[in-house]
Amino acid sequence: xxxxxxxxxxxxxxxxxxxxxxxxxxxxxxxxxxxxxxxxxxxxxxxxxxxxxxxxxxxxxxxxxxxxxxxxxxxxxxxxxxxxxxxxxxxxxxxxxxxxxxxxxxxxxxxxxxxxxxxxxxxxxxxxxxxxxxxxxxxxxxxxxxxxxxxxxxxxxxxxxxxxxxxxxxxxxxxxxxxxxxxxxxxxxxxxxxxxxxxxxxxxxxxxxxxxxxxxxxxxxxxxxxxxxxxxxxxxxxxxxxxxxxxxxxxxxxxxxxxxxxxxxxxxxxxxxxxxxxxxxxxxxxxxxxxxxxxxxxxxxxxxxxxxxxxxxxxxxxxxxxxxxxxxxxxxxxxxxxxxxxxxxxxxxxxxxxxxxxxxxxxxxxxxxxxxxxxxxxxxxxxxxxxxxxxxxxxxxxxxxxxxxxxxxxxxxxxxxxxxxxxxxxxxxxxxxxxxxxxxxxxxxxxxxxxxxxxxxxxxxxxxxxxxxxx
Numbered sequence: 001x002x003x004x005x006x007x008x009x010x011x012x013x014x015x016x017x018x019x020x021x022x023x024x025x026x027x028x029x030x031x032x033x034x035x036x037x038x039x040x041x042x043x044x045x046x047x048x049x050x051x052x053x054x055x056x057x058x059x060x061x062x063x064x065x066x067x068x069x070x071x072x073x074x075x076x077x078x079x080x081x082x083x084x085x086x087x088x089x090x091x092x093x094x095x096x097x098x099x100x101x102x103x104x105x106x107x108x109x110x111x112x113x114x115x116x117x118x119x120x121x122x123x124x125x126x127x128x129x130x131x132x133x134x135x136x137x138x139x140x141x142x143x144x145x146x147x148x149x150x151x152x153x154x155x156x157x158x159x160x161x162x163x164x165x166x167x168x169x170x171x172x173x174x175x176x177x178x179x180x181x182x183x184x185x186x187x188x189x190x191x192x193x194x195x196x197x198x199x200x201x202x203x204x205x206x207x208x209x210x211x212x213x214x215x216x217x218x219x220x221x222x223x224x225x226x227x228x229x230x231x232x233x234x235x236x237x238x239x240x241x242x243x244x245x246x247x248x249x250x251x252x253x254x255x256x257x258x259x260x261x262x263x264x265x266x267x268x269x270x271x272x273x274x275x276x277x278x279x280x281x282x283x284x285x286x287x288x289x290x291x292x293x294x295x296x297x298x299x300x301x302x303x304x305x306x307x308x309x310x311x312x313x314x315x316x317x318x319x320x321x322x323x324x325x326x327x328x329x330x331x332x333x334x335x336x337x338x339x340x341x342x343x344x345x346x347x348x349x350x351x352x353x354x355x356x357x358x359x360x361x362x363x364x365x366x367x368x369x370x371x372x373x374x375x376x377x378x379x380x381x382x383x384x385x386x387x388x389x390x391x392x393x394x395x396x397x398x399x400x401x402x403x404x405x406x407x408x409x410x411x412x413x414x415x416x417x418x419x420x421x422x423x424x425x426x427x428x429x430x431x432x433x434x435x436x437x438x439x440x441x442x443x444x445x446x447x448x449x450x451x452x453x454x455x456x457x458x459x460x461x462x463x464x465x466x467x468x469x470x471x
Contacts, residue, residue: 046314105223130206136190143162144150190240273375294317323405333387346368
């Protein structure tokens with residue numbers, strides 16, 4: 001039987017071309033399916049873009065949804081030797097500060113000349129002893145059991161440091177064959193003053209024992225423990241650390257030197273709230289751009305066979321429309337107790353044509369300067385149920401939830417794509433079977449016509465021979 005490449009040779013008919021045309025016509029049955037696959041894949045991608053844009057706006061909304069932004073302050077010091085920072089709620093004002101004493105951490109060193117950092121200093125006849133370090137500010141003393149091998153300077157250093165309990169140890173090489181063990185409290189202040197003893201080993205106790213006084217043998221004091229002493233507006237303050245976080249409240253003083261009459265000025269600041277509002281407006285406008293891109297419509301001439309291919313993948317989509325409407329509806333959801341009822345009152349206006357927001361800087365600055373608490377109530381509310389950003393946070397969370405409208409729409413598209421894949425495979429198999437049937441029929445026709453042509457040629461030859469014989 002002739003192959004497909006030789007169809008029509010026996011019959012002198014264009015069977016090969018006819019089969020090609022029929023195959024093309026059959027494969028056209030796949031076109032509607034592939035078009036639906038492409039459209040649904042584009043929608044799936046578009047939903048991913050929508051979700052990403054919404055998450056970016058959610059981040060900006062979360063930043064603005066913080067009441068502390070509207071209580072921000074800045075602080076400056078008249079001296080570089082006293083640095084200062086503030087947190088939300090610090091009271092504006094001026095403070096005169098003098099530091100008469102810095103806090104210090106207690107530090108001790110061995111007095112005995114020790115010629116090797118690896119030689120045991122305890123009584124080797126004792127199997128085990130306990131190193132005890134007491135500090136008044138701690139609930140219980142630090143107790144470390146030491147073996148004979150751990151009574152060397154290196155052994156004790158490692159045992160103390162491995163305990164990780166507010167005390168550190170190091171070894172200082174004074175000169176060749178002379179070493180000292182230094183033990184230092186990790187925290188400053190009188191409550192962290194150390195006393196040291198060794199239970200069960202008098203020999204080792206004579207090397208590193210310290211009862212709070214410098215005596216012959218044992219350890220001596222390198223650095224005296226001290227609390228920081230200062231005055232704030234002539235009020236005496238004492239703290240165990242050089243970082244003062246509550247005098248005054250909301251202001252952190254970082255003491256580095258003894259100073260006199262340093263002026264610290266704390267002022268209200270709207271820089272953080274304005275930056276957060278600008279970021280929120282920019283993120284919302286970017287989200288609007290995404291909405292417009294995904295729902296773009298290009299008009300076509302009347303009578304055109306198809307819509308423009310530049311249309312957005314989510315043109316007319318109810319999910320996009322629902323999110324747009326929902327977010328826009330939040331603009332009027334301020335706290336009812338706020339003096340400001342609308343965004344326009346604090347200088348944030350919406351363009352009627354584009355839906356984008358715009359900031360009138362002068363009006364916003366005035367609102368924040370004169371009534372930042374009302375602006376806070378409008379935008380943040382109580383942080384639970386009222387306030388524009390609080391309401392938006394709740395809505396956005398629902399939109400982005402695993403069972404939210406975006407996720408549900410994506411699940412629906414994925415289900416449709418699975419059905420289309422099955423439909424495509426079934427149609428493709430049907431096309432292959434139909435083309436194979438056409439091919440078999442054309443091959444039979446070609447073979448039959450070839451035989452008929454051969455018979456016709458033979459009969460013609462016989463008739464011609466008979467005619468010649470009669471003549």
